[in-house]
Amino acid sequence: MLLEVDHVAKRYRKRDGGEVPAVRDVSFTLESGRILAFLGPNGAGKTTTIKMIAGLVRMDGGDVRIEGRSIKGSGRVAIGRLGAVLEGSRNLYWRLTPLENIEYFAGIRGVPRARARERGMRLLRLCGLEGKAGETVQHLSRGMQQLVAICSALVHEPRILLLDEPTLGLDLDAADRIQAQVARLAREEGVGIVLTTHQMDVAEHLSDEVVLLREGAVVLHGLTQEVTRRLGGDSYRFELEREPGQEQLARLTGRGALFDSPRSFRLLLREPRDFYAVLRDIEPIGVLGAGRDTADLATVFRHYVGNGADGEVQP
Amino acid sequence: MIWTALQAELRRELTQMLRYPTELLSEALVTGIIFYGIFLGSSYMAGGSILGSRLSEIIVGYALWTLMLGAIGNMGWGISMEAQNGTLEQVCVGPLSLRAIFALRSLANLLYDLLLTAMALLLIIVLTGHRIDFSLLEIVPFILGIAVSIGIGYLVASVTVLVKRSNQFLNLLQFLLLFLVMTPFTDLKGPLRFIAVIVPAGPQMGVLRHLAIGQSRFPGEAMWLLLAVVNALLWTFAGYVAYGRVHELARSRGSLGHY
Numbered sequence: 216m217l218l219e220v221d222h223v224a225k226r227y228r229k230r231d232g233g234e235v236p237a238v239r240d241v242s243f244t245l246e247s248g249r250i251l252a253f254l255g256p257n258g259a260g261k262t263t264t265i266k267m268i269a270g271l272v273r274m275d276g277g278d279v280r281i282e283g284r285s286i287k288g289s290g291r292v293a294i295g296r297l298g299a300v301l302e303g304s305r306n307l308y309w310r311l312t313p314l315e316n317i318e319y320f321a322g323i324r325g326v327p328r329a330r331a332r333e334r335g336m337r338l339l340r341l342c343g344l345e346g347k348a349g350e351t352v353q354h355l356s357r358g359m360q361q362l363v364a365i366c367s368a369l370v371h372e373p374r375i376l377l378l379d380e381p382t383l384g385l386d387l388d389a390a391d392r393i394q395a396q397v398a399r400l401a402r403e404e405g406v407g408i409v410l411t412t413h414q415m416d417v418a419e420h421l422s423d424e425v426v427l428l429r430e431g432a433v434v435l436h437g438l439t440q441e442v443t444r445r446l447g448g449d450s451y452r453f454e455l456e457r458e459p460g461q462e463q464l465a466r467l468t469g470r471g472a473l474f475d476s477p478r479s480f481r482l483l484l485r486e487p488r489d490f491y492a493v494l495r496d497i498e499p500i501g502v503l504g505a506g507r508d509t510a511d512l513a514t515v516f517r518h519y520v521g522n523g524a525d526g527e528v529q530p
Numbered sequence: 531m532i533w534t535a536l537q538a539e540l541r542r543e544l545t546q547m548l549r550y551p552t553e554l555l556s557e558a559l560v561t562g563i564i565f566y567g568i569f570l571g572s573s574y575m576a577g578g579s580i581l582g583s584r585l586s587e588i589i590v591g592y593a594l595w596t597l598m599l600g601a602i603g604n605m606g607w608g609i610s611m612e613a614q615n616g617t618l619e620q621v622c623v624g625p626l627s628l629r630a631i632f633a634l635r636s637l638a639n640l641l642y643d644l645l646l647t648a649m650a651l652l653l654i655i656v657l658t659g660h661r662i663d664f665s666l667l668e669i670v671p672f673i674l675g676i677a678v679s680i681g682i683g684y685l686v687a688s689v690t691v692l693v694k695r696s697n698q699f700l701n702l703l704q705f706l707l708l709f710l711v712m713t714p715f716t717d718l719k720g721p722l723r724f725i726a727v728i729v730p731a732g733p734q735m736g737v738l739r740h741l742a743i744g745q746s747r748f749p750g751e752a753m754w755l756l757l758a759v760v761n762a763l764l765w766t767f768a769g770y771v772a773y774g775r776v777h778e779l780a781r782s783r784g785s786l787g788h789y
């Protein structure tokens with residue numbers, strides 16, 4: 216197994232003596248060439264888990280194994296097998312050019328210069344950045360910087376790539392380019408990829424598997440297709456005559472309704488007869504249409520994370 | 531791997547320096563002007579007679595201090611900036627520990643600082659026509675002094691990783707070190723001499739001072755040289771151990787980056 220995350224947990228101690236249970240219990244595995252989307256609302260513990268895998272945050276319990284080797288203790292060999300681009304916008308040396316950055320990160324990871332140059336140029340070409348190889352990073356756009364950061368994380372040919380919100384704050388075009396690279400890495404080079412994102416369309420489009428985190432624990436883990444298909448049967452779409460009022464809105468979002476316009480929403484029903492409960496919720500607004508629908512990841516997400524939508528996943 | 535990493539550090543440092551040559555030039559200019567000032571001042575005060583001796587002492591002391599300043603700069607402001615930018619965490623993900631990488635950075639920086647200082651000195655010598663006689667023997671305590679600056683670098687790195695914004699502390703430290711390096715603790719009498727042993731680069735400066743006044747033989751020479759070795763080991767080791775501890779603490783707090 217390429218990556219095994221085995222019951223990791225993390226409590227942060229705060230200055231005032233209190234504790235934040237950022238990650239309670241997270242386990243999953245990842246094989247070569249697979250893309251795993253690591254989802255969850257703000258503060259769910261995604262970044263903390265990613266940093267534990269990368270050895271940047273010390274775990275309180277559990278273990279992380281890379282190709283069977285624990286990252287604990289003398290785990291530098293294991294950590295050398297992964298690359299990561301962490302949250303934040305400036306993961307590069309701004310005074311250096313893309314190629315110089317790549318060469319530097321290659322060097323500190325034991326790649327000789329000639330090979331680093333060769334591989335760096337190839338990576339930049341694949342990202343369509345060969346023309347920018349000689350400009351300092353500070354003069355590149357956010358999207359290009361992010362691509363260069365990914366190239367820098369790949370130059371020592373890691374088997375695992377961790378990406379924390381790789382498309383955050385990027386325009387559509389830049390996000391597309393990142394997605395294309397991520398997909399290519401997995402399909403063509405067999406890199407195992409864990410990425411976090413709040414953009415459900417990105418996750419749905421890219422990932423083979425999803426892990427959904429809530430308050431530091433896994434509430435859903437499965438193949439992306441299966442998750443959406445399995446829940447698809449319970450997914451309904453409603454179209455209303457007019458916008459619902461405050462109170463109705465609160466009830467609907469409480470059920471995990473996801474509005475795609477002010478007058479239409481989707482939700483997952485726990486039981487078929489809840490359909491009538493929803494109708495009572497929206498009474499007396501006229502219903503233009505209501506029926507089954509295929510679920511998308513956003514609906515699934517809302518179903519599991521939305522405020523109290525599901526009794527099972529209450530902590 | 532250590533070798534490719536050292537090369538990478540040297541190259542990154544050089545590229546960043548050369549990319550903004552005005553900064554480099556102004557730095558070299560300041561060093562040059564200060565050296566020149568030392569020359570003028572000492573020849574004025576001494577009327578030229580004991581110039582060669584006192585002068586080289588001051589210069590060696592000043593050179594050692596600038597090297598320590600370099601270490602403070604890189605391990606202090608440098609790291610605090612990288613923690614904010616996010617490069618610190620990126621550097622951390624890899625087969626080399628951050629502690630090892632910091633050692634390489636210190637080395638790379640020392641090398642460039644030495645080169646810069648030497649060049650400034652050479653320029654002054656050429657311009658003024660003065661000669662200073664450095665004996666080969668001075669190299670030993672000087673290198674032992676450099677070892678101390680690596681230790682100090684680690685200590686500064688420790689403080690920076692812990693508190694992130696350590697500007698006041700670093701400013702203060704600069705002058706504290708200047709005071710410590712320039713004060714002749716080795717001339718203290720009795721048990722107070724012990725201070726000279728533990729003060730950063732204390733014995734090293736003592737030996738240099740004696741060599742500079744032309745006393746190639748002085749009382750307790752062998753002992754002070756030995757103490758210089760002890761002092762160098764002490765500070766390097768203290769810095770190394772302290773950083774290891776702090777790194778684990780930061781990992782535990784999740785505060786390696788900018789949180």
Ligand SMILES: Nc1ncnc2c1ncn2[C@@H]1O[C@H](COP(=O)(O)OP(=O)(O)OP(=O)(O)O)[C@@H](O)[C@H]1O
Nearest residue numbers: 227235237256257258259260261262263783784789
């Ligand atoms: N270094 C730290 N010290 C103390 N608490 C922290 C630290 N880092 C994170 N936390 C807290 O731990 C919890 C989990 O944070 P984490 O950053 O892992 O969440 P996340 O899922 O990445 O959220 P987001 O989607 O906002 O990025 C949050 O409550 C956060 O405030």
Ligand SMILES: [Mg+2]
Nearest residue numbers: 261262263302
């Ligand atoms: Mg996060």
